Amino acid sequence: MAGNDNRRVIAVADPAALATAAAERVLARIATNSGRVAICLTGGSSPKQLYQLLATDLYRSRIPWDRVHWFIGDERFVPAGDPLNNMTMACTAFLDRCAPASNVHAIPTSTADPADPDRSAALYEAELKSFYGADALDHAHPLFDLVLMGVGPDGHTASLFPGYPAVEETTRWVVGVPRANVEPFVPRVSLTLPTLASCHEMLFEVAGADKRAILTRVLAGENLPAGRASSIGETVWLVDQAALPEDFRG
Numbered sequence: 198m199a200g201n202d203n204r205r206v207i208a209v210a211d212p213a214a215l216a217t218a219a220a221e222r223v224l225a226r227i228a229t230n231s232g233r234v235a236i237c238l239t240g241g242s243s244p245k246q247l248y249q250l251l252a253t254d255l256y257r258s259r260i261p262w263d264r265v266h267w268f269i270g271d272e273r274f275v276p277a278g279d280p281l282n283n284m285t286m287a288c289t290a291f292l293d294r295c296a297p298a299s300n301v302h303a304i305p306t307s308t309a310d311p312a313d314p315d316r317s318a319a320l321y322e323a324e325l326k327s328f329y330g331a332d333a334l335d336h337a338h339p340l341f342d343l344v345l346m347g348v349g350p351d352g353h354t355a356s357l358f359p360g361y362p363a364v365e366e367t368t369r370w371v372v373g374v375p376r377a378n379v380e381p382f383v384p385r386v387s388l389t390l391p392t393l394a395s396c397h398e399m400l401f402e403v404a405g406a407d408k409r410a411i412l413t414r415v416l417a418g419e420n421l422p423a424g425r426a427s428s429i430g431e432t433v434w435l436v437d438q439a440a441l442p443e444d445f446r447g
């Protein structure tokens with residue numbers, strides 16, 4: 198599949214095994230970098246079990262929290278603290294208890310200004326560039342060590358929905374998305390495909406029978422954002438048995 202030759206599908210038994218396998222990959226990825234580590238989290242419900250696992254003693258004690266920085270690949274345009282806010286979910290699940298606040302890089306969604314996802318995107322882009330130390334992404338130096346991803350029922354990933362101009366963006370690092378294609382129907386802010394690709398590893402987590410139809414389409418090479426998302430390093434799809442397409446069984 199063009200552009201996705203570095204893609205690997207790893208099947209696991211169920212959501213619990215998926216969370217454990219993902220947590221081990223997070224640790225393994227951190228272990229490859231003795232300096233400052235950057236991890237881009239994802240929203241939705243799929244990563245919640247992984248996040249909770251990272252806060253348990255077994256994992257928490259193995260993470261050098263002071264040198265790991267946490268970003269988010271997309272945000273629902275609702276204030277921090279709102280149950281729909283992706284970074285709030287990650288903070289509640291593990292970051293609040295484990296990570297120094299200065300290492301948590303949320304997409305700002307303050308509603309004090311007139312609601313403006315584009316402005317929020319520009320602010321986050323500036324934050325990413327400042328963290329990276331350059332205005333252009335260099336393949337030799339990926340922005341992130343690890344990028345976590347999910348896939349939605351329409352084949353979106355992050356907040357890059359099929360047919361939306363945001364999917365084709367190649368210049369901006371972060372974009373505002375005025376309307377979502379699926380629930381929750383709030384504006385979004387999303388990292389673009391080249392920004393998400395700038396990582397050593399991109400890790401998708403997919404579980405449940407209701408994901409099997411869309412995953413079959415994505416892995417068959419249909420032109421969908423989730424299929425176009427891949428790392429300049431390694432791309433791994435962790436999939437549980439219920440979500441695994443027929444072709445990948447046995």
Ligand code: 6PG
Nearest residue numbers: 240241242243347348349354355
């Ligand atoms: C979001 C996400 C989105 C998500 C997929 C899968 O803000 O909704 O970042 O891209 O990963 O929609 O969501 P579920 O894990 O809830 O199925």
